[in-house]
Amino acid sequence: MSYRIGVDIGGTFTDCVVSDDTGRRTLSKALTSHGALYEGVLGAVARNAEERGLEVGQLLAETTQFVHGTTVATNAVLTRRGAKIGLLTTRGHEDALLIGKVSAKSAGLAERDLTHASRLEKPPPIVPPDRIHGVSERIDVEGEVVAPLAEAGVISAIESLLAAGVEAIAVSLLWSFRNPAHEIRIGELLRDKAPHVFATFSHELAPVLGEYERTVTTVLNAYVGPEVSAYLSELETRLRSAGLRFPLLVMQASDGLTSVQDAGRRPIVTLDSGPTGGILGCRYLSELYAEPHMICTDVGGTSFDVGVIHSGRVPLEPEPVISQYAFRIPKVAVRSIGAGGGSIGWLDDGGVLRVGPQSAGSNPGPACYGRGGDRATVTDADLVLGYFDANAFLGGRMKLDRSQALVALGRLGAPLGMDPEEVAVGMLRIVNAHMADLIRRSTIEQGNDPRECVLVAYGGAGPTHAAFYGADIGAKSILIPADSTVFSAEGMLTCQMVHSAGASHPLAPPFCEQDFVGLCARLDELESRVLGQFETEGVRRDEVTLQRTVT
Structure with missing residues (x-):
């Protein structure tokens, strides 16, 4: 038996999906360990091995593909660390x-x-x-x-x-x-x-x-660069020590997978690579269901991410932005806001109830986790209103404390004269409105009609909230993948190795034959660079499909 593993690190949980030769998939989650992210990865893999009745070493030794989406680069920029x-x-x-x-x-x-x-x-x-x-x-x-x-x-x-x-x-x-x-x-x-x-x-x-x-x-x-390259090197070393025989592959934000060595040299390609996995998974569903237009929505513990599939294609941003800095590495178009299960409810200076973008993360987490958190979050609201089963969270491995959620919500609502249930309803209305607003900005403002799109909802809290923001935008229908809680990790397993190279080649009209000769020579140079990269990674020329574009 051989296995393929996909792991995606989120702000609260690290998700792992394992697929075998028969098509059977097993899912697992572990709390993200922000001080040492590889611990969350190894923990999620260990839980999945346990689910299959295997030792971690046996699972990794029989794994032929291990794909990883990391948030290290994104977090380093956003936190200025x-x-x-x-x-x-x-x-x-x-x-x-x-x-x-x-x-x-x-x-x-x-x-x-x-x-x-x-x-x-x-x-x-x-x-x-x-x-x-x-x-x-x-x-x-x-x-x-x-x-x-x-x-x-x-x-x-x-x-x-x-x-x-x-x-x-x-x-x-x-x-x-x-x-x-x-x-x-x-x-x-x-x-x-x-x-x-x-x-x-x-x-x-x-x-x-x-x-x-x-x-x-x-x-x-x-x-x-230093943090990403060190992290990926450390993770691959630990995985190999635990039994992995094949190279670790890294999800790129521009579509496709790359090697640890390439990601270490160009760590900027990993920005938003986790959300990209979910959108590429939706592209696979788009082909499977013959639905060319989809809205991809990922409700995690920290953020709400939105992407689109338009006419079966994934739009790329030629000049994406992070922390107000525009850069020139194309990436899959993803819009995000701080609205997830861990988003904290609070009162502004005018006494108005707000939700997010601050998040309780995985430590201490929502009040109902019982890990020391005392601020009301969206997860607490979901639990109090009955959308979550306190005894079935994380497949029953983690029990939620409804009484702690009630205390946190009651404390938040006291200045407003609201009981915990009223606060919970208010928080859900606010966060669902934020989500619907982001979807409109990702569709209507880009010339796409959400009424013509299938809404795909995934992430830990996606299925819980999809009915609300889906109805708000008037989506054609709502699709909840069977493995929705780890769908971004699963989407990475639909990807192949992708390398790209681009360059500016200034030309001034009127064009002559020599201009086109020079342009073709430039494309040949880029093609040679890409093929050389595949060759160093052991990929044969007949396994590579090339695509040239001029814009």
């Missing part, structure tokens, strides 16, 4: 990242946050000015060297950054995507002077037009 980094750029352009663009003040913000334009601010800098160093060099738009690289200045900048204690260095020079020679040379100097420092280069990561976005992409990659 990434690495201490430095930036090397072309002299005279040190402030490009700090100045940014006018759109940075509003990028990625919800509509309610845009009400007072005078209060909008640029995102806080990921790299402080004192760790941004300009180096003397210049390459022009045609890729010609106008000024040679001053290597002495580069070495001085590297030494200064090392003295500042940086853990990673980003390198983004003007027009490097037209001629990467100077960035390549800086890479050689970094390997010589700072071999222990994580380094990332714009010509490798995002060789595209747009100085600001290209630099943001490179800086974000450096910011999350």
Whole structure:
């Protein structure tokens, strides 16, 4: 018997699904261990092995595919707990990242946050000015060297950054995507002077037009690089020690799987990789049920994620945004808000009941978990109103305490003169309205009619709330997958290895035959790079399907 395993880390639970040769699937969950995420992964796998009557070592030894979606990169950016980094750029352009663009003040913000334009601010800098160093060099738009690289200045900048204690260095020079020679040379100097420092280069990561976005992409990659690469390496080492024989595969946010080595070099591709798994699972259902239009909704413990399937295709964002920073790595279009089972109910300064975006997470968790949490959450409201069975949570392995939920809801409702049940009803109305609003922004505002779409609801609390927000938006029908509580992890098992490469190739009309010859040569170069990556991972050429696009 051989097995395939998918694991998705959420803000509250880590989900695991195991599928065998016969098509049988077993599901398991473990509380996410935020201090050491691999413990939650190993715990979920161990529970699944127990469900099958196997030892963990036996399950892993007979596993031919282990797929993992991680939130490490996303959390590092959102919580501003990434690495201490430095930036090397072309002299005279040190402030490009700090100045940014006018759109940075509003990028990625919800509509309610845009009400007072005078209060909008640029995102806080990921790299402080004192760790941004300009180096003397210049390459022009045609890729010609106008000024040679001053290597002495580069070495001085590297030494200064090392003295500042940086853990990673980003390198983004003007027009490097037209001629990467100077960035390549800086890479050689970094390997010589700072071999222990994580380094990332714009010509490798995002060789595209747009100085600001290209630099943001490179800086974000450096910011999350040390933590993501260390985590994936540690997880794979522990899995191999426990018996796994095949390489660990990592879910990408841009569709498909990649190797630990590639994800370690380009950790930015893992941003939002968990929600992506669920949307790709919906794409599989779209084909299976011959329903070309679907709304994918994932209600987890911390967030509510929405994606769409339109005409059987998964839309990609060419310039996604995280924490108001737009970057140039395409990813599956996912919109998220802080509305999940762990979302906390609270009163604002005017005494109005609010829900989220703060979450109780897995520790201490909702009040009903009995782990020390004393603030009312959506899960507490669901339990008090009878939507959850206190004795059947997590398959009966975790008992919920309704009395603790009543105490927390009663405390929240006391200033309003409301009893616990009234507060619970109010909280559910609010959170369901938030969810319906996000779906409208993901469909109607994008030109799609939700009345023509099948609503797919998954995640730990998706089936509980789908009837409410589904009716609100007027969905065509509602589909609850059998394995809805771990559907994002299961969706990862429908994916294949995917590698992509892109680059800008400026052309000015009128076009001539030589322009198209140059364009084809550029595509051949990208194709060779992708095939080389597959080859290093042991994939034969006849197993690879190539797709070229020009936009």
